[in-house]
Amino acid sequence: MPEKTVNKNVLLILVMVTSFFTPFIGAAVNLALPGIAGEFDLNAVAMSWIAMSYLLSSAMFLVPLGKLADIMGRKRIVLWGNLVLAVSSALGVFAPSAEVLIAFRVGQGLGSAMVFSTGMALITEVFPQRERGRAIGYSVTAVYTGLALSPVIGGVLISWAGWRSLFVVPAIIGVLAAIATHAAIPGEWAEARGEKFDLKGTLLYIPSMCLFMYGFAHLPAPAAFALTSVGLAGLVLFVRTELGTTSPVFEVRLFATNRLFALANFAALINYATTFAVTFVLSLYLQYIQGMSPREAGMVLIAQPLVMAVVASRSGKWSDRIDPRLLASAGMAVSAVGLLMLTLLRDDTPTAFLLVTLGVLGMGFGLFSSPNTNSIMGSVEKRHLGLASGTVGTMRLTGQMLSMGLATLVLHLFIGDSPVHAGNHGAFIRAADTIFIVFAALSGLGVWASWSRGRRPSRDA
Template sequence: MDNLYKYNKEIKYSALFAGMISSFSMSFMGSSINIALPAIGLEFSMGAVMLGWIATSYLLTTAIFQVPLGRLADIYGRKNFFIAGLLIFAFASFFTIFINSGFLFILLRVIQGVGGSMVFGTSVAIITSVFDGNERGKALGWHVSSVYTGMTAGPFLGGILTHNFGWRSIFVINTILCLIAVSFVLLKLNAQWAEAKGEKFDLFGSLIFGPAIFSVIFGLTNINKNGILFLVLGLLLIGLFIIVELKIKQPIINMQLFINNKVFAFSNLAAMIHYSSTFAVGFMMSLYLQYVKGFTPQNAGLVIMIQPVIMMIFAPIAGRLSDKKHPGKIASLGMGITALGLFLLIFLNQ
């Protein structure tokens, strides 16, 4: 029955629109909240470490739940999980408007992470299910462009919203965007796209995966205290997880891909290194520009949005180049430019 929806124009573009709205919303949230951090820290008396957990708690929760929940969506239906993720994200965004403590803020960011993991794990999968091979690349291109648009608009619009209406207005916008995406899915999409229906869920692997990721991230962020113990525990759990996944017929992560496909393995490794090294830049620059340089949120946003704008411009160019040249060389050049930019930040001073 689901195959009938692949070639229905209304279904295809409704799915694409819902995916683009949800991706824009979550990338917009991630980039705009960095601009609002000084205002949030001032209101709740939070230091730099606690402010860091506003971003870390969301990303950590997403990392823990995305793989298991994505697998469950493949078994029981991606549409239901997509809707549930959007509603959870909207619920957490809405109640963030009324909080009065930093602890509640971080707790709601954790809930947002659960919702975000359900959306991230299903939106692209739904789009690839409704578009055939001739149109899939174009559809995914539009989906990626919505992510970059959200990253670009976040610092600028987030700065304007925070400066003129307060940081809570960012969460109002995200609540509305999520509800718009939900309405499109409910009204236009009837299929579930449960392509792994009837297969077993790897519960044991999932129970190892979550604590392993948490221990590694918590250990790295608290390395000067007792973090080394968590880091060692996390690495041991990752080793156990790999052993378990290699023995299970229907694992949540197919470890054979990393063993048999070197391009896939090293591409993931390169992506992890790149995002690990660059993610903190937006966080630190927001604090530096507003605390040290005295910028308003609006002006700080104008500076920080330069990076996603450049990414938005050069991503399609790099994509076209990778069709003609060796992708590894293009990626290596990008990593080299990133390393140079990070090196120059060493000399940043007052």
């Protein structure tokens, strides 16, 4: 579609709004879990499904929906995605049981995947290369702002109107976003129109991805090892199947023929795998070791996403003029430094040191994410933009699950199934040190992957 027929700023605002609420929907509900568990009399496993169902649903559907958007039209998918999100959220307000609520959370995940898998592709389609990094930076900033503000907004809503109010907001926003998409964005983008949708590959990918991510997130339980192994075997079979398919749902060949695309996605996977669980570990540390209240711990931890949001908006703009490889590699290196700083944690570590360290981590993540996403989206043909956008989201969610799985596994090795108490503070500190050392080492691998991708193509993809 000709660039002049689309109001780029309106499209960017719509993508930013949905980018803000996608992580908000996932994160804010964590604050409501005690209230939900009390109302529906849930145990810990059932309670985890309230949170996990949304993430699993999003991760399972991102890649297939990205490909479907390339075929059917990205505007159509994002419009229907907002409607699915709105309807699922509205029904969640009236959920009579935990089972029904989990079903609506799956619907929220599906709607979010439809929106997220197309948002970055639309930005890449509409904005020329000289402006694309800035636009991507704003979109990434919206994601981190949603993460940063979800505890604040979610806490206020829960205190004011109960946990069901968390489902009212995305219902309203979803309807408004769908109306604005239909009214303000003319035309359609479907460069792969006419291609056959790979249903066989999709039906193999979805359950395999679900089993792998759910299993890894619940290690080291014996059943989790089995689920992870079955899921991994299914994903291997999926790759082999896609290599022999004329029109695959996931163009696996891109990882073999497009070095920039492959290594930038690998770097993104490592980046999320080494940073996501930091907040989880530090929240335990601040509350159990330093004796802070949840509110006090949240006020400390908010430093990281706030710095991320500020830096990500600038680094996206810088990547329009500077090779994104340089910015992303520097960002990963800064994150590694921040992770090494966290290995100095002890029982009486000053809060000021933690704030500085979280600022360093936020700076590294913000410096990496926008330029790296710009590289990925600019490395593929337009007919693969939806697929690339879905892949970016999949790397994010998979990395987050891997991060939590690694952290949980290490904590289990050091303190077992016991809760954190005065008698095992030392073991917890040693576990945290080990987690941060492993994450820092993996970040070194990420620096290599980010730097080895090669320079950005000069063409305007």
